[in-house]
Amino acid sequence: MTPPPTNTVAGMIRPVPMPPDSQTNRDLLAVMKGTSPGYWFLLGLALFFMHLAGGIWIWQVYKGLGIAGYAHPVFWGVYVVTFVFWVGIAHAGTLISAILFLFRAKWRNAINRGAEAMTVFAVLTAAQFLGIHVGRIWKSYFILPYPNQRGLWVNFKSPLLWDTFAISTYATISILFLYVGLIPDIAIARDRATGWKKVLYTVLALGWVGNSSQWKAHNRSVLHLSGLATPLVLSVHSVVSWDFAMALVPGWHTTIFAPYFVAGAIFSGFAMVLTLMIPVRRIFGLEAYITDYHFENMSRFILLTSIICGYAYAAEYFMSWYSGVEAEQTAFWLRAFGPYWISTWVMIIFNTVLPQLLWFKKLRVNVPFLFVLSVCINIGMWFERYVIIVGALSREYNPAVWGEFIPSWPEMGILAGSFGFFCTFFLIFLKLFPIVAIAEMKEIAIHEKAHGAQGSH
Amino acid sequence: MARLVGIFELPAQVVAAVKQLQARGYTDIETYAPAPFPEVDDAVDPKPSKVRLMTLIGGLVGVVTGYAMTIWMANNWQIMIGGKPFTSIPPYTIIAFELTILFGGLMTVLGLFIFGGLPKFKIDPAYNSRFSAEDFGVVVRCRExxxxxxxxxxxxxxxxxVNLVES
Structure with a gap:
């Protein structure tokens, strides 16, 4: 319909205003609007550390891994520790999205988007370390199934190859999962955006309109991606644990490693979700969507996985004592009372003792306490990997080849840079895409409206 | 031919309207929903989505590729590693598993694109930004x-x- 000419009576009447947008849309799209000086400060800080790490890395490519202090007997240092740390962090997103989706745990709806985004950025951060750690970056394509000039193929019996496949599959699936979930929300933003953002969302929404065939295919895809991602999330950290468990190193060569690592990964991932979502909720005033109930449920998960981790720590010590193998017994004695005793006790206290406070309901709903606890758990989980990797390598079978490892400043710079890399992406995501899944929140809102209208439930 | 778009607030009303329309013989119906409501999608077309077939194909191709690639590559240039057989199924199962998930996931998303009609370059004029707020729409094509x-x-x-839209 063409508008009437402005000189007629109809033209003088103001056009009918658009019906007000839904409350959910307004609240959740408001997160993406405008940027404060604090936001730019955080983004600048993150970019600074990311570029610092980039500089150190270029220097390392030029000089070699020696600058990171890698020397006999410890050739897996902070880079591998940090790689395992970030892969672990990446587990919460898929767990919340896929496993809780299959269990129909509706409380996941408020936090799943944030957790999925965190997963994608954490797995991308972890993937950086595969390149940083190999030293000769120009030869890193050797891990791909590609023959060299003599027609020699990769060794599929090596856990490092399994890792390549597991991590690249996990990165791909978590990106697909995030994007598929985002499509309806991008369409919501598209209908309300202007300028360059409108162009961006129009392209990314792929012409989503939410008709029955699209939703039908979408529901089915999310269900199947969840079904595929559930065994995947359990397999990825198992494969990472086999990088260690397959090696004949005292303290590594145990069958408990796969479940132990998976529980630890979920534990640290949930802690990271809390570390990120508590400030996000506070800054953007999302208390109506991410409630204390969500945080309490996550605390329960943290408590459960903390107990599993504590059990695994205890089982490791018991098995080394019960096995009667001197090398194993020494390895575990030195963990607790050797040169790395601080790391070990940080890990035990932060990961198994402090989370026991969550037995108290008062503390489970105490948000500042949860934030501090989640940061402690992140620190504790980094030290767990440090103890396992460095502690074991520096104390192998023959005391004549024992050595000490002290993290070097280039390693610590790249560790800081990994947080910068992660935070840069997370901060940009926060301003470009909805951090709470809008369509899924509406599903709940409309269900509530329907039940209210019928006067039942 | 004309097209009518009715705007609704609740999924149950949409389901009832669609069922009634179909009973009267109007089958060219499209619904728009702001959030996933399977009952609405099933009212229009009760058949399960064909995406499941895509996942199955992807998964099967993945598992076959995983085993075939590892076994063929290990035997293409045989090197004895740790005294293990060239064709050792347990480690290759890990690769086959990962490729099952990878191909299954990629094919699932391809299925979403094919059966969901994505990407859609031209948006139907019956679509309204209210459908990305909290309203439902039922679009019926009928004779004048x-x-x-x-x-x-x-x-x-x-x-x-209820509005008329150009068809």
């Missing part, structure tokens, strides 16, 4: 003489508005 009947039917099912 049936407009009054459908209009009445949609309003009977608590449509808040």
């Amino acid at each position: 003489q049936d407009v009054a009947e459908i209009d009445a039917l949609l309003r009977e099912h608590d449509a808040t508005e």
Whole structure:
């Protein structure tokens, strides 16, 4: 319909205003609007550390891994520790999205988007370390199934190859999962955006309109991606644990490693979700969507996985004592009372003792306490990997080849840079895409409206 | 031919309206929903989505690729590693598993694109940004003489508005 000419009576009447947008849309799209000086400060800080790490890395490519202090007997240092740390962090997103989706745990709806985004950025951060750690970056394509000039193929019996496949599959699936979930929300933003953002969302929404065939295919895809991602999330950290468990190193060569690592990964991932979502909720005033109930449920998960981790720590010590193998017994004695005793006790206290406070309901709903606890758990989980990797390598079978490892400043710079890399992406995501899944929140809102209208439930 | 779009607030009203329209013989119906409501999608077309077939194909291709690639590559240039057989199934199962998930996931998303009609380059004029707020839409294509009947039917099912759109 063409508008009437402005000189007629109809033209003088103001056009009918658009019906007000839904409350959910307004609240959740408001997160993406405008940027404060604090936001730019955080983004600048993150970019600074990311570029610092980039500089150190270029220097390392030029000089070699020696600058990171890698020397006999410890050739897996902070880079591998940090790689395992970030892969672990990446587990919460898929767990919340896929496993809780299959269990129909509706409380996941408020936090799943944030957790999925965190997963994608954490797995991308972890993937950086595969390149940083190999030293000769120009030869890193050797891990791909590609023959060299003599027609020699990769060794599929090596856990490092399994890792390549597991991590690249996990990165791909978590990106697909995030994007598929985002499509309806991008369409919501598209209908309300202007300028360059409108162009961006129009392209990314792929012409989503939410008709029955699209939703039908979408529901089915999310269900199947969840079904595929559930065994995947359990397999990825198992494969990472086999990088260690397959090696004949005292303290590594145990069958408990796969479940132990998976529980630890979920534990640290949930802690990271809390570390990120508590400030996000506070800054953007999302208390109506991410409630204390969500945080309490996550605390329960943290408590459960903390107990599993504590059990695994205890089982490791018991098995080394019960096995009667001197090398194993020494390895575990030195963990607790050797040169790395601080790391070990940080890990035990932060990961198994402090989370026991969550037995108290008062503390489970105490948000500042949860934030501090989640940061402690992140620190504790980094030290767990440090103890396992460095502690074991520096104390192998023959005391004549024992050595000490002290993290070097280039390693610590790249560790800081990994947080910068992660935070840069997370901060940009926060301003470009909805951090709470809008369509899924509406599903709940409309269900509530329907039940209210019928006067039942 | 004309097209009518009825605007609804609740999924149950949409389901009832669609069922009634189908019973009267109007089958060219499209619904728009702001959030996933399987009952609405099933009212339009009760058949399960064909995406499941895509996942199955992807998964099967993945598992076959995983085993075939590892076994062939290990035997293409045989090197004895740790005294293990060239064709050792347990480690290759890990690769096959990962490729099952990878191919299954990629094919699932391809299925979403194919069966969901994505990407859609031209958005139907019946689409309204209210459908990305909290309203539902039912679009019916009919002959001009049936407009009054459908209009009445949609309003009977608590449509808040019924509009004509260009077809």
